[in-house]
Amino acid sequence: MRVAIVGASGAVGQEFLRVLDERNFPLDELLLFGSKRSAGTLYTFRNKEIIVKELQHNDDFKDVDIVFTSAGAGTSKEFAQTITKYGAVMIDNSSAFRMEDDIPLVVPEVNGADAKMRPRGIIANPNCTTIQMVVALQAIENISHIKTVHVSTYQAASGAGAAAMAELKHQYEQLINGETPTIEKFVYQLAYNVIPQVDVFTDNLYTKEEMKMYNETRKIMHSDVKVSAMCVRVPVMRAHSESIWIETERPVSVQEAKEAFAKADGVILMDEPENKRYPMPLDIAGKDGVYVGRVRSDISNPKGLTFWAVSDQIKKGAALNAVQIAEYLIKENAL
Numbered sequence: 303m304r305v306a307i308v309g310a311s312g313a314v315g316q317e318f319l320r321v322l323d324e325r326n327f328p329l330d331e332l333l334l335f336g337s338k339r340s341a342g343t344l345y346t347f348r349n350k351e352i353i354v355k356e357l358q359h360n361d362d363f364k365d366v367d368i369v370f371t372s373a374g375a376g377t378s379k380e381f382a383q384t385i386t387k388y389g390a391v392m393i394d395n396s397s398a399f400r401m402e403d404d405i406p407l408v409v410p411e412v413n414g415a416d417a418k419m420r421p422r423g424i425i426a427n428p429n430c431t432t433i434q435m436v437v438a439l440q441a442i443e444n445i446s447h448i449k450t451v452h453v454s455t456y457q458a459a460s461g462a463g464a465a466a467m468a469e470l471k472h473q474y475e476q477l478i479n480g481e482t483p484t485i486e487k488f489v490y491q492l493a494y495n496v497i498p499q500v501d502v503f504t505d506n507l508y509t510k511e512e513m514k515m516y517n518e519t520r521k522i523m524h525s526d527v528k529v530s531a532m533c534v535r536v537p538v539m540r541a542h543s544e545s546i547w548i549e550t551e552r553p554v555s556v557q558e559a560k561e562a563f564a565k566a567d568g569v570i571l572m573d574e575p576e577n578k579r580y581p582m583p584l585d586i587a588g589k590d591g592v593y594v595g596r597v598r599s600d601i602s603n604p605k606g607l608t609f610w611a612v613s614d615q616i617k618k619g620a621a622l623n624a625v626q627i628a629e630y631l632i633k634e635n636a637l
């Protein structure tokens with residue numbers, strides 16, 4: 303099997319290299335693409351050096367089976383036709399196609415089978431913040447329908463890409479040296495701060511990131527659930543955290559919820575308040591699962607539950623989820 307990564311030099315692209323290797327993904331050849339900026343760069347994969355090629359409108363994808371794209375929505379839109387025209391399956395990490403009716407939006411633990419219906423040869427990987435939330439929500443949805451979700455996110459700097467990670471580190475160094483911090487990737491200084499804005503504002507005063515959590519959750523879960531999100535950037539390097547309140551159709555006890563989380567696909571229950579044990583981004587960075595803790599009944603709502611979910615958004619929120627989609631298709635003989 304021939305596999306390609308578009309955006310190989312990026313935060314998600316680099317994670318693809320690690321995840322494909324870690325999971326022993328069955329590929330014979332890996333091709334790497336980027337813009338002019340990274341063309342010519344060498345990356346090592348399974349002891350072999352691979353040179354990054356410039357993404358162009360040519361026949362480079364002719365004999366490629368799967369293309370993982372993580373180079374921004376503009377690039378995905380511009381190159382989708384070039385990538386898919388000879389039959390390659392494009393698994394796209396950007397927001398370019400997520401809400402289009404003929405493009406499946408897939409989290410394998412929730413709606414893997416949707417990946418089989420892809421008239422345009424494109425499968426969209428959801429927004430990272432949404433992926434980790436729906437994996438946790440599905441555990442409860444399995445036992446009682448979720449009617450509403452309120453969520454506050456604590457999103458790591460790496461959600462804004464490799465340059466944003468470097469900017470956060472640089473800001474701390476600049477502040478220690480008494481210099482004015484550089485602000486390019488974030489709206490304000492992120493070091494020693496939190497910023498209640500991820501992406502731009504929409505007409506209803508929610509941000510685009512917050513509206514993705516509303517719309518994408520409903521599409522992935524095939525649900526009428528209403529989601530009100532508040533997305534916040536925090537000075538964490540890697541792994542997003544979410545504080546989640548849900549209202550279910552019938553009351554769900556804490557014990558029942560914990561059992562549901564413990565057996566759900568992709569969820570790891572880490573909830574021992576007596577031992578001060580709960581998930582935190584520092585511990586979860588680099589891990590595969592969605593870690594859930596602080597499970598409680600909502601004292602303000604008899605049908606309410608509240609919990610905390612942490613996951614590595616570059617891994618499960620991007621590269622790993624896309625690779626799991628590909629693995630699902632291989633397993634189902636549906637490539």
Ligand SMILES: NC(=O)C1=CN([C@@H]2O[C@H](COP(=O)(O)OP(=O)(O)OC[C@H]3O[C@@H](n4cnc5c(N)ncnc54)[C@H](OP(=O)(O)O)[C@@H]3O)[C@@H](O)[C@H]2O)C=CC1
Binds near residue numbers: 339340430
């Ligand atoms: N970071 C995260 O947590 C998540 C990111 N995503 C999505 O994944 C995508 C990539 O994000 P991320 O890795 O963080 O971003 P980065 O900024 O770290 O990387 C961007 C990548 O895109 C490549 N690229 C940009 N323009 C072009 C082009 N014209 N042709 C080919 N390659 C191009 C860059 O290559 P070069 O260096 O050559 O310019 C680079 O490899 C985005 O769409 C983002 O929304 C989704 C979920 C989570």
Ligand SMILES: N[C@@H](CC(=O)OP(=O)(O)O)C(=O)O
Binds near residue numbers: 395461
């Ligand atoms: N959710 C990412 C941003 C991102 O990459 O979103 P999307 O894939 O929906 O464009 C963040 O934390 O900033």
